[in-house]
Amino acid sequence: MTAAAFTPGLSHAQRNISGTPEIQLALRKVNTLGGVLMIAAHPDDENSALLAYYTRGRNVRTGYLSLTRGEGGQNLIGSEQGGLLGVIRTQELLAARRIDGAEQFFTRAIDFGFSKSADETLGKWGREKVLSDIVWVIRRFRPDAIVLRFSGTPRDGHGQHQSSAMLGKEAFAAAADRSRFPEQLRYVEPWQATRLMWNVFSFTRDQEKEAEAMPHRIAVDTGEFNPLLGKSYAEIAGISRSMHRSQGMGASERRGPSVNFLVTIAGQAAEKDTFDGVDLTWNRVKGGEAVGAILAEAERTFDAQHPEKTIPLLLKARPLIAAMEDRLVKRKLEDLDEAIALCAGLWLDARADRYTAVPGSTLKIDLEAINRSHHPLHRPVYRVSGAGHSVSGGAQTEGANVLGYNEAGHAEFTWEVPADAHYSQPFWLQKPHAADTYDVTDQNLIGAADDVPWLTANFTFDFGGASITFRRPVHFRYVDPTEGEMTRAVVIVPPVAVNLAEHVEIFPREAPKRIEIELKANTADTAGDLRLELPQGWRAEPGLQQFRLSQPGDEQTLSFSVTPPKNEAQGKLRAIARVNGKEISSGMTVTAFPHFPPQATFPPAQAKLERANVVIEARKIGYVMGAGDQVPESLRQIGCEVTLLSPRDLAERNLAEFDAIVTGVRAYNVRPDLRANQQRLLDYVDAGGTMIVQYNVLQGFFGRSDSTELNRIGPYPLKVGRARVSVEEAPVALPDPGHPLLAAPNRITPEDFTGWIQERGLYFASEWDPHYQPVLEAHDPDEKPQPGGMLYARYGKGIYIFTAYSWFRQLPAGVPGAYRIFANMLSARGAGAGARSAAVR
Numbered sequence: 001m002t003a004a005a006f007t008p009g010l011s012h013a014q015r016n017i018s019g020t021p022e023i024q025l026a027l028r029k030v031n032t033l034g035g036v037l038m039i040a041a042h043p044d045d046e047n048s049a050l051l052a053y054y055t056r057g058r059n060v061r062t063g064y065l066s067l068t069r070g071e072g073g074q075n076l077i078g079s080e081q082g083g084l085l086g087v088i089r090t091q092e093l094l095a096a097r098r099i100d101g102a103e104q105f106f107t108r109a110i111d112f113g114f115s116k117s118a119d120e121t122l123g124k125w126g127r128e129k130v131l132s133d134i135v136w137v138i139r140r141f142r143p144d145a146i147v148l149r150f151s152g153t154p155r156d157g158h159g160q161h162q163s164s165a166m167l168g169k170e171a172f173a174a175a176a177d178r179s180r181f182p183e184q185l186r187y188v189e190p191w192q193a194t195r196l197m198w199n200v201f202s203f204t205r206d207q208e209k210e211a212e213a214m215p216h217r218i219a220v221d222t223g224e225f226n227p228l229l230g231k232s233y234a235e236i237a238g239i240s241r242s243m244h245r246s247q248g249m250g251a252s253e254r255r256g257p258s259v260n261f262l263v264t265i266a267g268q269a270a271e272k273d274t275f276d277g278v279d280l281t282w283n284r285v286k287g288g289e290a291v292g293a294i295l296a297e298a299e300r301t302f303d304a305q306h307p308e309k310t311i312p313l314l315l316k317a318r319p320l321i322a323a324m325e326d327r328l329v330k331r332k333l334e335d336l337d338e339a340i341a342l343c344a345g346l347w348l349d350a351r352a353d354r355y356t357a358v359p360g361s362t363l364k365i366d367l368e369a370i371n372r373s374h375h376p377l378h379r380p381v382y383r384v385s386g387a388g389h390s391v392s393g394g395a396q397t398e399g400a401n402v403l404g405y406n407e408a409g410h411a412e413f414t415w416e417v418p419a420d421a422h423y424s425q426p427f428w429l430q431k432p433h434a435a436d437t438y439d440v441t442d443q444n445l446i447g448a449a450d451d452v453p454w455l456t457a458n459f460t461f462d463f464g465g466a467s468i469t470f471r472r473p474v475h476f477r478y479v480d481p482t483e484g485e486m487t488r489a490v491v492i493v494p495p496v497a498v499n500l501a502e503h504v505e506i507f508p509r510e511a512p513k514r515i516e517i518e519l520k521a522n523t524a525d526t527a528g529d530l531r532l533e534l535p536q537g538w539r540a541e542p543g544l545q546q547f548r549l550s551q552p553g554d555e556q557t558l559s560f561s562v563t564p565p566k567n568e569a570q571g572k573l574r575a576i577a578r579v580n581g582k583e584i585s586s587g588m589t590v591t592a593f594p595h596f597p598p599q600a601t602f603p604p605a606q607a608k609l610e611r612a613n614v615v616i617e618a619r620k621i622g623y624v625m626g627a628g629d630q631v632p633e634s635l636r637q638i639g640c641e642v643t644l645l646s647p648r649d650l651a652e653r654n655l656a657e658f659d660a661i662v663t664g665v666r667a668y669n670v671r672p673d674l675r676a677n678q679q680r681l682l683d684y685v686d687a688g689g690t691m692i693v694q695y696n697v698l699q700g701f702f703g704r705s706d707s708t709e710l711n712r713i714g715p716y717p718l719k720v721g722r723a724r725v726s727v728e729e730a731p732v733a734l735p736d737p738g739h740p741l742l743a744a745p746n747r748i749t750p751e752d753f754t755g756w757i758q759e760r761g762l763y764f765a766s767e768w769d770p771h772y773q774p775v776l777e778a779h780d781p782d783e784k785p786q787p788g789g790m791l792y793a794r795y796g797k798g799i800y801i802f803t804a805y806s807w808f809r810q811l812p813a814g815v816p817g818a819y820r821i822f823a824n825m826l827s828a829r830g831a832g833a834g835a836r837s838a839a840v841r
């Protein structure tokens with residue numbers, strides 16, 4: 001019966017649990033009152049096994065509050081960074097929660113990259129803002145227990161980890177205090193959780209010993225087998241955790257015992273169980289005893305072959321719950337109604353005829369209800385409503401008067417999309433943010449993981465006197481030839497997307513540059529004109545261009561010649577299309593991966609303009625793409641011809657044609673062909689070539705971590721370490737100011753280290769052969785100098801440079817100094833420079 005109940009690897013259109021286990025879990029959930037909220041800093045910090053244990057095993061409402069969306073991490077599945085990476089990780093967390101059953105929340109805090117101290121973290125976020133968000137989520141969620149993943153001490157490592165626990169501790173008390181964040185009390189009441197716990201982790205034997213001695217320590221075995229699910233919670237966690245694909249978090253499904261420890265750090269101490277002293281039954285609310293008795297009977301008498309027989313008992317409990325005032329109970333009514341829908345085998349679906357809609361257009365919506373039980377459904381009423389906007393054209397339709405077994409009811413609606421509807425940008429990305437927190441001002445959106453759907457379908461049935469309304473999102477359902485049936489959200493899109501190839505444009509000289517704008521139609525017969533808005537002193541030719549696109553999906557690229565001012569300057573370019581008298585200055589990006597529904601985002605059609613003097617004496621660059629970065633596009637901006645080197649190129653091509661060969665970030669970690677052709681590359685250097693190696697991570701280096709393999713990254717022994725400089729303003733010293741890399745063709749000065757973002761660098765070399773010369777030296781506050789970030793060596797007639805500074809962040813961000821230093825590396829010449837291509841001036 002339960003063998004196929006828990007099916008991993010289902011497409012996002014399907015449910016992970018269905019049939020009897022789903023109904024029985026729903027019945028248990030309705031009859032359990034209580035909640036637990038876990039707090040940490042990032043996607044992947046959560047203890048998925050513990051979440052599965054609470055929600056699937058204890059049937060309590062379970063949430064994970066990740067302070068950030070993980071924007072600052074490294075992306076292992078694509079080149080998306082920053083906000084887009086946050087979108088991917090948000091969806092990965094939601095995919096994980098669909099498996100472990102917990103709910104997902106976030107604060108407005110942004111993951112700005114690795115931070116060594118809580119002080120730096122809290123300074124960047126603004127302590128009060130993030131604290132208020134945690135308090136808000138607690139007050140809305142009303143958990144009995146709050147579980148912290150971190151300790152709030154330097155033991156946690158990452159400053160953002162430390163901060164999540166420090167703020168979590170403060171929020172535990174603040175949520176109950178009327179004088180803290182009183183503006184929230186318009187919507188919520190203060191809430192005192194019973195206890196605050198720490199889910200202890202130990203890395204060393206000493207830490208283990210320390211943990212064993214902690215008072216009020218309780219154990220939770222997430223290896224416990226749940227026969228209804230056919231899995232243990234640790235097994236479920238393996239599947240859930242494997243959704244964190246952008247972090248390479250594929251995890252095993254662990255079987256056998258798996259003990260977790262929790263210690264109480266505030267509130268009533270727990271001696272045996274997370275919920276010691278907490279009544280998880282209906283007895284905890286006034287008048288609840290009768291409800292509990294009815295629901296217990298429903299669980300006891302449930303008949304897997306005839307789930308509809310349970311409906312009368314649920315209907316008996318319903319008016320009792322509906323009459324209660326208690327806030328804890330509000331959500332229970334929804335849980336009860338969903339349990340009724342499951343027992344009635346209700347299939348309720350609302351599908352739009354397409355997934356994109358342009359403001360001012362119309363969308364057709366088909367509602368379908370199928371009764372897959374022998375419990376007749378009376379007087380169905382179908383409606384569609386929108387969040388803050390109305391649905392015109394038959395907003396209410398009555399179908400057949402009764403739906404019998406396997407009978408379907410249909411209703412069709414037409415939605416006139418408001419002419420002023422805003423595009424479906426995720427709510428946290430709608431406004432530009434100044435610091436390291438998102439600008440979200442609608443209190444009711446704070447804490448939410450994702451947008452609410454534009455439209456909601458309401459299906460109302462009469463259950464023998466009780467009128468119950470079930471809500472479902474209006475979405476697009478389609479069949480993918482390889483993946484099968486899928487769903488995706490309906491999004492409001494501009495009639496024409498104005499996409500910029502680059503969001504940073506570097507002008508290394510006074511010469512004009514072609515800027516291309518790609519227009520992509522989202523609707524038929526789109527015509528209009530396009531112009532560029534530029535700062536004073538900048539010129540575009542032509543001033544205005546016409547376009548005409550006949551079919552949705554059609555593209556047209558228009559190009560402008562932009563002339564910068566003579567002297568160094570910065571500014572902003574905006575591309576503006578005008579269609580039917582309306583201005584459009586928004587692009588559209590669809591991020592699609594197999595593990596979550598496609599996500600549309602709408603970046604402003606803007607680019608940063610940077611007129612900075614960058615001299616480069618290299619033209620032809622070979623690039624070995626690693627895990628994914630945008631360095632090649634950046635190098636093209638300063639006049640390089642960049643060739644992405646394929647495995648075949650590395651094995652066979654004559655590399656002497658390149659002025660320099662650059663390896664992308666983590667190339668040695670992900671390109672076996674690069675490792676295999678290392679000797680060819682070193683021969684290229686030996687013969688007079690220039691090779692630049694960007695950062696690689698220590699884990700999985702050459703597939704293993706023994707030092708002989710590590711030594712092979714350069715022509716002489718060199719060991720990659722773990723040192724990083726995470727403060728982007730950390731001073732950079734030049735141990736040898738006369739070094740050729742700092743002298744020409746661009747003279748490098750301290751000014752070139754200003755305006756950097758996120759970090760200086762990561763995975764610096766820890767040891768190196770004396771043939772290497774350290775060129776730059778930096779370190780985080782209160783740490784010793786780290787000279788291993790940029791090493792230069794002559795080898796044969798050529799030059800080899802190891803550089804773990806974060807060029808992959810600085811170049812796409814348009815940091816002028818980073819361009820100048822990178823140009824110097826590319827221009828570096830050994831003794832064999834004679835035969836190289838002419839300098840680009």
Ligand SMILES: [Zn+2]
Nearest residue numbers: 041042045161
């Ligand atoms: Zn983390």
